[in-house]
Amino acid sequence: MQTILPTNNKVSVAWQIIFTFLPIVNFWAFYRIRTLRKYLLYVIVPSIVVSIVSTTYVVANPFGSFAPWGDEGLAFGREPTSFWVYIATNVVGFGLQGLAVYLAIVWSRLHNRRVDASTGQAPP
Secondary structure, eight states: OOOOOOOSSOOOHHHHHHHHTSTTHHHHHHHHTTOHHHHIIIIIHHHHHHHHHHHHHHHHOSSOOOOTTSSTTGGGSSOHHHHHHHHHHHHHHHHHHHHHHHHHHHHHHHHHHHHHHHHTOOOO
16 A cells, blocks of 8 residues: 655645645645645634634624614624624635645745755756
């Protein structure tokens, strides 16, 4: 049986970026360049924390504050407070995805430089 180990070869930065958008594969992308623990700490843990906090807030505050214009928040399907929590959660999620892409670029290039240095090749 063959084990999956981090690669000692160069990686394609473009593919690493694509992998950040795919569930499960994103973990493998960072594992293969030996940065999975950092990725979990910088991106996944904050994502889990934001999800828990926003869900707890919406569940603990089911009716929230009423809209000042008198429709009791029915225009948004729920109260306006949940609408803004939803917006803030999405903004933070997009920011964390952007951070994941940035880290994939930086860490993949660093990995490629290390591979070049270990093989004695000059970078292009």
